[in-house]
Amino acid sequence: MKKKVLHTLLSVTFGIGILAASDSSVHVSANEQNSKQEVNVKNLYxxxxxxxxxxxxxxxxxKAGGEVVKTIPEIGGVEAQSGHSSFLQNLSKLTSIEAANREIPLALNDPTAKLSAQQDSTVNQTxxxxxxxxxWDMQRVTNNGKSYEIETGGYxxxxxxxxxxxxxxxxxTGIDMSHPDLxxxxxxxxxxxxxxIDESETGDPNDIKDRNGHGTNVxxxxxANGKVKGVGPELGIRxxxxxxxxGFAMPAWVIDAIMAAADDNVDVINMSLRLYNNTKMIIEGTTYKTAAETILWKRAIQYAVNNGVTVVAGSGxxxxxxxxxxxxxxxxNMIYEPYGIKVEGAATAVPAQLPGVINVSASIKWSTRELAFYSNYGNSAIDVAGPGGDLGPExxxxxxxxxxxxxxxIFNxxxxxxxxxxxxxxxxxMAxxxxxxxxGVVKAANPQFTPAQVTARIKQTALDYGKIGQDPLFGAGEANAYRALNNIK
Incomplete structure (x- = not known):
């Protein structure tokens, strides 16, 4: 019964995300090679x-009946739009194309939104x-700040x-460039x-203003390095x-960002987002395979790893x-049914469950035996946990x-x-x-480490919460900066 109630609660936020995306008639201007065609997010592939x-x-x-919106040439990827019902069928006849599918939007889904204005004002007045x-989370991950004495991510x-x-x-979602702590x-x-997408979106490549808050919190x-602290107070953020x-994105935008981050020589990628890729999706009676999306996700992540980037993502x-x-x-299917969508076949949480990604579940303040009530889990799925917070045991x-x-x-x-x-x-x-x-701090302290070595250090030094050893809730345990920097196993 508790699980049923929980899924009902979660469906509220998740369903809103789907509604905003799949029922949207928003048109966006594409900028692929300086073109300015109008793009309907319902007709993207x-x-x-x-x-x-x-x-x-x-x-x-x-020739297949579409227009190019975005290219990701390093991994053979294209985002296209088409209003032709035969578009996918036409593409399937071409030997140069491995796979193609309808693009389904990704929506933010956090179990707690920002607190009321009254609570916010209390924070400001203090x-x-x-x-x-x-x-409490930062105290735990840094061993009450002792990890800062070893490595802050810079100097x-x-x-x-x-x-x-x-x-x-x-x-x-972007970042507050002027935040005093960032x-x-x-x-x-x-x-x-x-x-x-809306009146504020001009397509300016330099417009990284956070309109939501999620990215600034992450x-x-x-x-962070001010009134609040982050795990690495002198790490660089891009x-x-x-x-x-x-609150939504198309998967091709995220895949493109992975490529951009790798080309910009970042050391770590954080993706506090997820969607589910099924082998088959039926939309208003038409069957779509999601193979193309999965192929491009995998290629992009492999590209990042090959360029020395450690990739971290949330389990959901x-x-x-x-x-x-x-x-x-x-x-x-419970969530998608009102929007004429049905899924079949194996489901994968993307990007968290893809090879080369550290898949993170959410631990809590008050227990080392239980996960946060909302966190996904799975014995073969979770690598480590991180403090994600909740609203307490009651x-x-x-x-x-x-x-x-x-x-x-989690306060930040x-x-x-x-x-x-x-x-x-x-x-x-937040986890x-x-x-x-x-x-980030492990890489800063050990610049020669590969992504595999960074991942191994985090897993081998994690606090072993839950059952002894690898378990479905915490994976190897809760990641800990102090232990990782000291290689405490």
């Missing part, structure tokens, strides 16, 4: 060519010199400038949201904005056993808002122009940057 893009890829797409006492040079020994790419650690970024957990102010907030494909599909048992304990949430940075400079959040979105921050 992902295409994976066999190898690299052929010289006549544009002609191939046009204005202490430090909020360290509010950061201050003789001119008083911060030198970053490692950089974390945050693929998210601005010294922001080393740039890129916008991959096209023009026209960045703070990694590298922001890749892929999620619009409406649906309280699902990711090893149980029937349970996952049952849940997805809420986890009853889901009664009257029992909510905000001190069990928030865009200064969205009502408060700091905020409480929870989710695998993931804890682990990405640990990866």
């Amino acid at each position: 992902v295409i994976a060519f066999q190898n690299e893009l052929p010289q006549d890829y544009r002609e191939i797409i046009e 204005e202490p010199e430090s909020y360290w006492d509010n950061q 201050t040079d003789k001119d008083g400038e911060t030198v970053h020994k490692a950089v974390v790419g945050v693929i998210d 601005k010294n650690n922001i080393v740039g970024g890129r916008n991959l949201v096209p023009a026209g 960045a703070g957990i990694i590298a 922001s890749y904005r892929v999620i619009s102010g409406q 907030n649906e309280s699902l056993n990711l090893d149980d494909k029937n349970q996952v599909n049952k849940f997805l 809420f986890a048992e009853t889901f009664d808002p009257e029992t909510a304990d905000q001190s069990c949430l 940075t928030w865009p200064t122009y969205l009502g408060s400079s700091y905020n409480y959040m929870a989710g695998t979105s 993931t940057p804890q682990v990405a921050g640990v990866a």
